[in-house]
Amino acid sequence: MAKDRTSYKLIANNKKAYHDYFIEETYEAGIVLAGTEVKSIRQGGCSVKESFIKLRDGEAFILNMHVNPYEHGNIFNKDPLRTRKLLLHKREINKLIGMIAQKGLTLVPLKVYIKGSLVKVEMGLARGKKLHDKRDDIAKKDVRRQHERDFKIKNL
Template structure:
């Protein structure tokens, strides 16, 4: 039985990013990890809630991404919040640099997942939301939930 090459196992998701930002475009990036970090991620322990991405000297780095130390890793474990390099094509990095230089744009990590045998990070080019935009989104979600609830009651 062949596995689906597009299948992936979600490790961590940054739901707050969708609440705080308009995601304009997404990119898939590899991440440079050591062996114990990969094992820890395969166990499902990682977080991108407080993390952010900066581009420095033509390379992308993710800061504050938390990966729990591997249980059986002893001396080979690295610091949980260390800065890690992201693997992107030069053309993608140049596009991100150009977009971020415009006012109000930033790069946020959206999710971490395992695709095949590789650990990937989905990053998004984002524009910050204002308070009224957030309120509009919450009102739309509430309306959608109410409609779904009403539809479910009618069809029972």
């Protein structure tokens, strides 16, 4: 039975990116991995909290993405924080380079997930939030939580 290519299994999520940035657009990219890294990611051993994406020489790279060493990988394990290449079409990379240079945006990884049999990275074209924007988001979240509590108490 073939796996459905539209469903995916979330491996790592970068919640801090949504707190620190306004996400303008999202892109999906493949990632170049070694065999033991794929096995480790399938077990959930991946983190993108401190990672970031750089574009250089017409290629995209993800830096500081931590992939735990595979427990049965012995000599085949790679460095957990090594730089990994992202797989994007040339026109997507050129578009991203133009937008980053022109508008002062940055690329941040949002999610790592398995789609079918492939490991994918969702990255966002992001604009940094100022301190007052973060405070507004926190206030809105607090108000929403309070409304949910009131609604729950009222409907018991």
